[in-house]
Amino acid sequence: MLKRHRLWLIGFFILALSIPAYMVFSAGKPKVVTVTPSAGSLGKTVKIKIKGSNFTKTKGNNILNVEFNDSQLVVNSIKYKSSKLIEASVIIGPEATLGKKKIIVTNPNGKKYTKAGAFNVKSATVEIEDFTGSYVSIHNSTSQSYRNDCTNFACHFSIMTEKSLKASVPTFHMKKLSLPAIPGATKTVKCTYCHKTTDIVEGSAKNIRRNVDVELCVTCHKTKTYAKFYME
Numbered sequence: 001m002l003k004r005h006r007l008w009l010i011g012f013f014i015l016a017l018s019i020p021a022y023m024v025f026s027a028g029k030p031k032v033v034t035v036t037p038s039a040g041s042l043g044k045t046v047k048i049k050i051k052g053s054n055f056t057k058t059k060g061n062n063i064l065n066v067e068f069n070d071s072q073l074v075v076n077s078i079k080y081k082s083s084k085l086i087e088a089s090v091i092i093g094p095e096a097t098l099g100k101k102k103i104i105v106t107n108p109n110g111k112k113y114t115k116a117g118a119f120n121v122k123s124a125t126v127e128i129e130d131f132t133g134s135y136v137s138i139h140n141s142t143s144q145s146y147r148n149d150c151t152n153f154a155c156h157f158s159i160m161t162e163k164s165l166k167a168s169v170p171t172f173h174m175k176k177l178s179l180p181a182i183p184g185a186t187k188t189v190k191c192t193y194c195h196k197t198t199d200i201v202e203g204s205a206k207n208i209r210r211n212v213d214v215e216l217c218v219t220c221h222k223t224k225t226y227a228k229f230y231m232e
Contacts, residue, residue: 030055032103039119039122041123042123047088047090050087053084055083058080068119073101075091086105
C-alpha cells in the first residue's frame with residue numbers, strides 16, 4: 001500500500017513537471033479594475049493603462065490579449081508589465097460609435113474578463129490653426145500665403161457637408177466672374193473686387209454677402225427696382 005502511494009506521488013510530480021509553466025501560473029481568471037485614461041476622441045491613438053489582478057504573460061502561441069466590443073477600436077500593441085498592470089495602445093477609428101465600451105482581457109490560458117463601461121469614445125476635437133496673410137493672399141494661388149485647404153474648420157468647412165446642385169442656369173456669381181468688366185486676372189481677384197472688406201479669417205463664407213459695398217450692387221441694378229432694396 002505504501003509502495004502504491006509512493007508511485008502515485010511520483011506520477012503526480014512527473015505530470016506537474018510536464019505541464020507548461022504558463023498554465024501553472026495562469027490558472028486564475030484575470031480581473032480589470034481601472035482603465036486610464038478612461039476616454040478618447042475619434043481618430044486619435046490613446047495609450048492606456050489597465051490595472052487589475054492575475055494578468056499573465058504571453059507564452060509562445062498562447063497570448064495575452066486586449067480588445068473592445070467595437071471593431072473600430074484597434075489595439076495595436078500590448079505590453080505586460082506585471083500581474084497587476086498592462087499597457088496598451090488603442091487606435092480609435094473615425095467611424096467608431098460614441099459612448100462607453102467594454103474592454104475584454106484574455107489570459108494565455110483562455111480565461112477572460114469583461115469590464116463594461118471601461119472606456120468612453122468621444123466626438124473628435126477640432127484643432128483650428130492660425131492663418132497668415134491677408135484675405136486676398138490666402139486665396140491667390142500666386143501668393144506665398146496661398147491656402148489650398150479651404151475646407152478646414154477655420155474657413156469653408158460647411159462645404160464638406162453640403163451637396164452641390166447641378167444647375168442649367170448660371171448663378172449670379174458665375175455670370176459676373178466671366179465678364180471682362182470685372183477687373184482681375186483670376187476669379188479670386190474678381191471676388192475681392194466686390195468683397196473688399198470681407199475678413200476671410202473670421203467671417204467664412206456666411207459673412208461675405210453682408211460685407212459687399214452696396215454701391216457696387218447698385219451699379220448693376222440701377223435701372224431696376226432692386227436699387228432701392230440694396231440701398232436700404
